Amino acid sequence: MTGFARVRQTTPQAEIVLSIKSVNHRGLDMHFHMPPELDPLESELRSTLKRAIARGHLQIHLLFSPTPESAPAPLNRPLLDSYLRAYREAAEAYQLAGQPDLNSALRLPGMLGAATREELDESVAGAVLAAAREAAVLLNAVREREGEAIAGELGERCRAICGLVERMEQIRAGSVPAFQKRLHEKLSDLLRGPSIDPQRLAQEAAILADRSDISEELLRLRTHTEQLAGMLAAGGEVGKRLDFLLQEMNRESNTILSKTGGLGDLGLTITELALAAKSEIDKIREQALNLE
Structure with missing residues (x-):
């Protein structure tokens, strides 16, 4: 900080x-x-x-x-003699008028001796x-006052991530009906007919849902975020632990993004929310560099 x-x-x-x-x-x-x-x-x-x-x-x-x-500052006479000699030589060489300035000479580095280490008492x-x-x-x-202000901002970002996770969980809860509709449309187009076995459709939708299920990733992302918020609220040294949690949160966000490709419009919405969560995580990571 x-x-x-x-x-x-x-x-x-x-x-x-x-x-x-x-x-x-x-x-x-x-x-x-x-x-x-x-x-x-x-x-x-x-x-x-x-x-x-x-x-x-x-x-x-x-x-x-x-x-x-x-x-008392002892005068460095050899240095002063050299200064005066150089002054006169320059004045003569360049035909300049004037007199050496003692105040300027005394301000030259080394002109006045400094106390030595042996002269310094305890x-x-x-x-x-x-x-x-x-x-x-x-x-x-x-630094502590600055840290408290930063921790407050990070707490707000943690709450924002939890809000995004809650919205993704709500969308995920209604994903199976959406899978069934999408699968029905795809199979109907392939078979050029509306008649599809409902039981087979439900099985295929369940398989698709399982492959795209993000419930575990959302749970872990929420848990890590809550741990981070609690750690910030508790105070103390958080640097290394915070780095670890941010790595885990970023990993879960990436996994969520990798599973939303087959969800149609729902997937696009979840993708937007996951990207927003990643943006918050990146901002926390930047601000975390200021914390101990």
Whole structure:
């Protein structure tokens, strides 16, 4: 699920801002963007976040600003000399007027030295890890609200599928008379006469009905759909179980479609309803990628 959280922690030595941006992902994939002096904390950060977050592609940004009192910034004199020399050479070569700007020079990467890992006390490491824990809690709260909204939408789609199944069951219940009529018309045309043995007609219709019977598929489709709706209502982690149920629901829909070819107008109606059910299943599958 998607989400964003930002936390600020302040210690006597530094101010720390940690943000986490999450997008959909089947597993847990973390990418860190932080100053080199905090690189030794990456392993602990990964462990901390892994305990709190199960899935998602995470972009973790960590800003670290030492206070002037704790980390005076030493001037990189060789780099400044190189900058001034390059400035003068460019001015002379291109006959440009002007003076070097000190503010611009000091903003150059590496011009002001950064605190080293050895200079960071335990309070900084503790603040970074505390920020990670707090950000994970905030992120999960955002993702949980999104998950509840998605679960509500999926519940509506489950109810829609159950409604489609009910309509197919009603049509199936009246299928045998329709089979008899269709078979009678076909045999009458072949024999060029209206006289057909009613008992033989009923037997042939029953055979045709059995080959095209979708009662078991409808029952399983309804059962799987009700299981999915109940699982969503119960909450908790549903990702893998939901994937399995959707596969089963899709299989039953395909089987229903494969059996409706010989049902005439009834078959066309059932086909339309089964295709509508498959469409709902596909939409659930797309939205399910956002759930854990």
